[in-house]
Amino acid sequence: MPFDRRALLSGGLAAGVGANAAMAAPGGPDAPSLVHHVFFWLKSPGSRTDRDQLIAGLNALRGVEVVQQLHIGVPASTEKRDVVDNSYDVSELMVFKSVEDQKLYQDHPLHLKFVKDCAHLWAKVVVYDAITA
């Protein structure tokens, strides 16, 4: 089956289309998505308190209007393989309509508050921004 992003927009995901469903393209059938992948390594990797505080901080980012989708994760117990990096503590995956919306998010008061409140928790953060190929 060919790639049909419109399946999602016409309710495909809600209907459980499954395979072949593309990520959301909120700007329209042919609009690209900006996917913002972020991985955090805590200063205190063993601290459940710090992890939960970071997760709570990330959840507050759902209030930023330009954030179309948000997934907050922790390392999954998938197979150990050389290519798999499960050393991070918390992951954040956001979908935006555009590079411009991602910039609006960076400058949004809720994001600035998140950085102010939580930046002391992490030792390292790695970001990958990807636009639909």
Next chain:
Amino acid sequence: MPFDRRALLSGGLAAGVGANAAMAAPGGPDAPSLVHHVFFWLKSPGSRTDRDQLIAGLNALRGVEVVQQLHIGVPASTEKRDVVDNSYDVSELMVFKSVEDQKLYQDHPLHLKFVKDCAHLWAKVVVYDAITA
């Protein structure tokens, strides 16, 4: 607004809910998602041909039934920041219902064919598997 994953399942994404929408939780309102983030660095970073071949190979993975969502990306022109790694060539983001479905994908003939056909193209691959926090 509180986090309501059900908004998406009841058609929220199709209706353009935007902020507060969670990633798909195909297994049900309370089911976690397994997000499989993959970043590829080509052996020949400047080769558009190799990049397009890799992207075509990834697109063929839409035929794997357990793949709920797939986003194929390239580095976005977001702001240059120390934490942003835009040195990769192609990104792949997949959403599965579970760790088990991700294992089915790893062993699926279409995935094995992809590795066989495309592994010569990349110099490095990094995978982050994240389960809903």
